[in-house]
Amino acid sequence: MYPTNARAAYMGNSVGTASPARLLVMLVERLVLDVERGLRAQREEDWQAAHHHLTHAQDIVIELETSLDVDAMPGGHELAGLYDFLRRRLVTANVRRNAGVTQQALVIARHLCDTWRQAAMAAAR
Template identity: 55%
Template sequence: MNYARQSARTAYQGNAIATASPARLLVMLFERLVLDAERGQVALLSGAREEANQQLVHAQAIVTELQSTLDADAMPAGQELLALYDYLQRQLIKANVSQDQIAAAEAVRLSRDLCDTWRQAALLAAAASA
């Protein structure tokens, strides 16, 4: 990709993040989590260990951010959500450290499910405020 195109893409992405609602930012974070988990799984399957590590470590960082910003006591089912994040984190670590395909697949599945759930919640919240 040439420099001008990359620069325009970076500017567009930065603007999308800067103008997104908190709900949309959360969905965007989950979409990146799904992408990283999927890429990590594919890299594990193809034997690209360094690429798998890079993708899975980034996914772990996203989950860590989700865990650290969740006020589990302030929301209904907050403790249960925190437990899901903890489980997802363990699966990502297991996939990365042990090159465990089953753990990688579970991390992808759970990431997708959480992303879909937060996407639906954001849509409902936007409809309720409109």
């Protein structure tokens, strides 16, 4: 019981004290983790777990989409289009139970994560 409470406290403190850029990176890191877990579950034919992870990934992408101010940044409209495409790929992967589509979504999620990490590091300098 204690380790769970300690972990929850640590995570709560990490999120509560993180900069907006770090929060964004944490969110896309979790997106990658969810898609990886969903892919693993699909390959193991654990459809319930795959559905759980892929729908959580979809929720993260929806959060990214709704928090994006497309007019506030160069390329905002293009990024919104990428988020939309990724979300639709995740839905397709889940509904069709298609690990190949999930793999495509994972590639996109990893690129997004790398890009946001680089942007956060550049902003911190």
